[in-house]
Amino acid sequence: MGVDAQIGVRGTFTEDDIEKVKKYLSSRYLVEEFDWLKLYEKGICFYDGTRFYGEGYERGNWPHIYALIRAFISMFPNNEVIYYEDLYTDQDALDSHYVEAQTEESLQQIWSHFLSDKGTAYSDYWNEWNQRREQ
Secondary structure, X not given: OOOEEEEEEEOOOOHHHHHHHHHHHHHOOXXXXXXXXXXXXXXXXXXXXXXXXXXXXXXXXXXXXXXXHHHHHHHOOOOOEEXXXXXXXXXXXXXXXXXXXXXXXXXXXXXXXXXXXXXXXXXXXXXXXXXXXXX
């Protein structure tokens, strides 16, 4: 069990907005199943089974997560889009006191880390560790 990546959009939405998300993401081959696309009083939350990626927790597929974040920003440009780990409930994450909205700066910071020497995928770390152990 690991920490999963969650994406949310703050605001008031309808079932029509949920359908818009499904059509937008599926037409761009980003997502095929929407079991974890949820409508709440304070927004929309989405999870597709991807592990969280962040500094100190380099597990998830950051390019895929980034594409999803950008897609939500594109669909809802006037709303705050959040990226968070599943340590929060969706309702807590949508509450602005818990998780900050993504900005150009925060996204760039994650990209910079991803592209740095320290951005190595977690599986690469374990493969190297196992190779050293076997020697």
